[in-house]
Amino acid sequence: MKKLFIAALLFIGIASFAQETDQKPTQEQREKLTPEQRSEKQLKKLTSELNLDANQQAQVKQLLADRNAKAEKFKEARKAKKDSDVKPTAAEKEAFKKEVMAERDANDAKMKAILNADQYTKWKAIQEENKDKAREKMKEYKKENN
Structure with a gap:
């Protein structure tokens, strides 16, 4: 006995160790979404979380499409610089950072114009939550790669 x-x-011990503790897909395993698909996914999420009406949905959809198109341009430019093996100077990094901050502020102002006060407050809270999640993922990523 x-x-x-x-x-x-x-x-039981062996079986439990055989299970992967973190079964989230890696970056390579995740499906690649086009900018349009990303916009649609974001719009659906915002619609359900903020209770957007049809007019707001149309305006947010346009804003998301513009934002994702600009993000794609930033990504392409960054990839082109990375492929050329030329490190950006401190001034270029600072200029890029200012450009991104200005773009974010402009998007924030546009969202404030589209949403009512309650929706905007809720949206800002969601943004902060997403920022915190991103920080946690970066900490995990750095921990894994060090």
């Missing part, structure tokens, strides 16, 4: 009990515990 004792041997059977030990064998069962050993089996």
Whole structure:
């Protein structure tokens, strides 16, 4: 009986270690979404979380499409610079950072114009939550790669 009990515990222990603790797909495994698909997914999420009406949905859809198109241009420009093996100077990094901040502020102002006060407050809270999640992912990523 004792041997059977030990064998069962050993089996359960091995089986539990065989399970992957983090079964989230890696960046390569995740499906690649086009900018249009990303915009639609974001719009659906915002519509459900903020209770957007049809007019607001149309305006947010346009804003998301513009934002994703600009993000795609930034991504392409960054990839082109990375491929050329030329490190950006501190001034270029600072200029890029200012450009991104200005773009974010402009999008924020546009969202404020589209949404009512309650929706805007809720949207800002969602933004902060997403920022916190991104920070946590970066900490995990740095921990894994160091």
